[in-house]
Amino acid sequence: MTDVATHAATSPRFKDNAKSALADADLQNALKFVEVNFIARRREAAERLPEFDALRDSARDIKDHTLAHLDLYLEAYENRVVERGGHVHYAVTGEDARQIILDICRKLGARTVTKGKSMVAEEIGLNDFLAAQGITPIETDLGEYIIQLRHEMPSHIIAPAVHLTKAQIESDFRRVHAHLPAGRNLVEPTSLLTEARAVLREKFLAADVGITGANFLVAETGSSVIITNEGNGDLTQTLPKAHIVLASIEKLVPTLEDLSQLLRVLARSATGQDMSVYTTLSTGPRRPDDPDGPGEYHVVLLDNGRSSMLAGEFRDMLRCIRCGACMNHCPIYHAVGGHAYGWVYPGPMGAVLTPSLIGIDKAGHLPNASTFCGRCEEVCPVRIPLPRMMRSWREREFEQHLSPATVRSGLAFWGFFAKRPWLYGVATALAARLLALAGRTRGRFSWLPLASGWTRHRDFPAPQGGTFQAQWNRQRGRLARPVGQADGPNL
Amino acid sequence: MTPRELVLATVRRSLGVTGAEATRRSEVAARLAGHPPGVVPERGQLEPAGRLDLFARMVKAAAGTVERVADMAEIPAAVAAFLRGHNLPLAIRHGGDPLLSSAPWKLAGTLEIRQGASDGADLAAVSHAFAAVAETGTLVLTSGADNPTTLNFLPDVHIVVVDACDVVSDFESAMARLRSRFGAGVMPRAVNMITGPSRSADIEQTLILGAHGPRKLHVIVVGKP
Incomplete structure (x- = not known):
């Protein structure tokens, strides 16, 4: 991969990132809110709608159907956009997409562009690129605005500044909004929001071009759909001379009815709202009798490896509608936050998608950063088998000899015994007996050879009552007794 | 190969198709047409009066406010009362919407009325919704000279008038209405589905109303279903 955007990836240093994240007091304070708020709100929203699980099946089926016919839906969508006077540009790589956007901006003589929140724009490193070309990008989603002031990446796909405390945000505002009175009160979140609203209102009215992402593209009508709570995306796309939609090809849905199904699961899974505040369908540029709206409407359809993902075992990942529920429910994400993952997409969806986009050689740690508790799959609105795909990445990493030598030799050692069940039984029984004997006085070990990774942080309990296999065999013997005498659970 | 051809070719290679298969083409055409x-959800499947109650409940749950009036003649007074109740100047802007223009605005006395798209200076705007969805308390507004899109986002206060007959059960019913009004596969430039006033929870997940769009959303339901 030679794309400049991927150069910024710190995914290869995940372990170091995680270590410093665990030691970061501000981050740990900010992360406390994630677990409490997002999980409860999603659960309540799901419980309020009896059809929620049926809608998840429906959402999964719609995305599967669309992906299986993606070539035809892309063509149908494109025809509709063109019929309504819009332009469709295909971009094979991030670099292509950046160049297309730059050309549109140059043609219009654009000096500033406002931006709605777009993960695809982060993926292709659009802001840095535009700035280097003399065009000022201004993020308008409050969270994105805050992290742009700090030159950071989003740490969450729907709450980009979730890693920050309000005190940190206050000091950023004081630093950047230096034209405002130094004595002003910014203690309350409300005053921070009011200040950002006033500063950004000027930018909205002055921008030459507005760039948004798209949550969905509707083939039936040629519409792009954005969903926000703030209304920033709408001001971004309504006020300037041109609206550029940057969307990846898997955002297609066939019809307005299909869109309705997906809307019902998206906000509930993301923020626990029944609906986000603003869901906007945009179709083409300003019409002859329209008093407002952009004069030009461009859609940049980004592939960036997705068309190849359709072929393999990671196709299901393309169903993702970017709600963030997987990371909201992930114990690893709760512990280390989003930046530790080192690139644009964090959490379980990032652990699967990032290796596809920047390579397993760079992102190999991510699918390993999982407890396989399975909560991500349990809450996914489009039922993506995230743990299964993380396992697939681990297998590929192993096959390509990318995993560290200690892991490989450890696995080889285990594999030797696992392939010889008799030897395995004898060896583990012997080890269990030895450990039980050695630990009989204290019942635990504070240090063990080859297990310091475990014992550095907690004691290792001394085994009791034989190996699991031995207990299993005993138990099974009891269950195998004639009907009527069985006393164990019905297995 | 153009980028377009390259992307489509890779998609087809990955799917193991040529794009010419008649069954795939007819399946897609049938879905788009049908x-x-x-x-x-059952939630919105109610008789008209119950549907209106659900709509009002859902608007309030989304931090909006709702009132009902008997006919358009009551609109000016209701708008003026809302503005006075929130200590706002008695001034509004609306587009060329025939229903809104038909209201007897002179009855509201000193209420100042401007017409057309917003330049960002207006504190309050009045729009007429194309439809409303009871299921989630969502307003559906369409762009155009009658109800300019800027009125939905720039003013601090957005007052939306919706005819009781236009409050439908679910999204599917709203989509069907769009189709019958504008034609199959045809949409106005913008369809804004609005559920409550603007908000953000980006600072420590504290929910605050009035991010970039209106701080207040007031819905006036006119007439009986």
């Missing part, structure tokens, strides 16, 4: 509904 737009089959999926799972439609």
Whole structure:
């Protein structure tokens, strides 16, 4: 991969990132809110709608159907956009997409562009690129605005500044909004929001071009759909001379009815709202009798490896509608936050998608950063088998000899015994007996050879009552007794 | 190969198709033309009066406010009362919407009325919704000279008038109305589905109303279903 955007990836240093994240007091304070708020709100929203699980099946089926016919839906969508006077540009790589956007901006003589929140724009490193070309990008989603002031990446796909405390945000505002009175009160979140609203209102009215992402593209009508709570995306796309939609090809849905199904699961899974505040369908540029709206409407359809993902075992990942529920429910994400993952997409969806986009050689740690508790799959609105795909990445990493030598030799050692069940039984029984004997006085070990990774942080309990296999065999013997005498659970 | 051809070719290679298969083409054409509904929640499937109550409840749950009036003649007074109740100047802006223009605005006395798209200076705007969805308390507004899109986002206060007959059960019903009004596959430039006033929870997940769009959303339902 030679794309400049991927150069910024710190995914290869995940372990170091995680270590410093665990030691970061501000981050740990900010992360406390994630677990409490997002999980409860999603659960309540799901419980309020009896059809929620049926809608998840429906959402999964719609995305599967669309992906299986993606070539035809892309063509149908494109025809509709063109019929309504819009332009469709295909971009094979991030670099292509950046160049297309730059050309549109140059043609219009654009000096500033406002931006709605777009993960695809982060993926292709659009802001840095535009700035280097003399065009000022201004993020308008409050969270994105805050992290742009700090030159950071989003740490969450729907709450980009979730890693920050309000005190940190206050000091950023004081630093950047230096034209405002130094004595002003910014203690309350409300005053921070009011200040950002006033500063950004000027930018909205002055921008030459507005760039948004798209949550969905509707083939039936040629519409792009954005969903926000703030209304920033709408001001971004309504006020300037041109609206550029940057969307990846898997955002297609066939019809307005299909869109309705997906809307019902998206906000509930993301923020626990029944609906986000603003869901906007945009179709083409300003019409002859329209008093407002952009004069030009461009859609940049980004592939960036997705068309190849359709072929393999990671196709299901393309169903993702970017709600963030997987990371909201992930114990690893709760512990280390989003930046530790080192690139644009964090959490379980990032652990699967990032290796596809920047390579397993760079992102190999991510699918390993999982407890396989399975909560991500349990809450996914489009039922993506995230743990299964993380396992697939681990297998590929192993096959390509990318995993560290200690892991490989450890696995080889285990594999030797696992392939010889008799030897395995004898060896583990012997080890269990030895450990039980050695630990009989204290019942635990504070240090063990080859297990310091475990014992550095907690004691290792001394085994009791034989190996699991031995207990299993005993138990099974009891269950195998004639009907009527069985006393164990019905297995 | 153009980028377009390259992307489509890679998609087809990955799917193991040529794009010319008649069954795939007819399946896609049938879905686009037939737009089959999926799972439609029971929640909104109520008789008209119950549907209006649900709509009002859901608007309030989304931090909006609702009132009902008997006919358009009551609109000016209701708008003026809302503005006075929130200590706002007695001034509004609306587009060329025939229903809104038909209201007897002179009855509201000193209420100042401007017409057309917003330049960002207006504190309050009045729009007429194309439809409303009871299921979630969502307003559906369409762009154009009658109800300019800027009125939905720039003013601090957005007052939306909706005819009781236009409050439908679910999204599918709203989509069907769009189709019958504008034609199959045809949409106005913008369809804004609005559920409550603007908000953000980006600072420590504290929910605050009035991010970039209106701080207040007031819905006036006119007449009986």
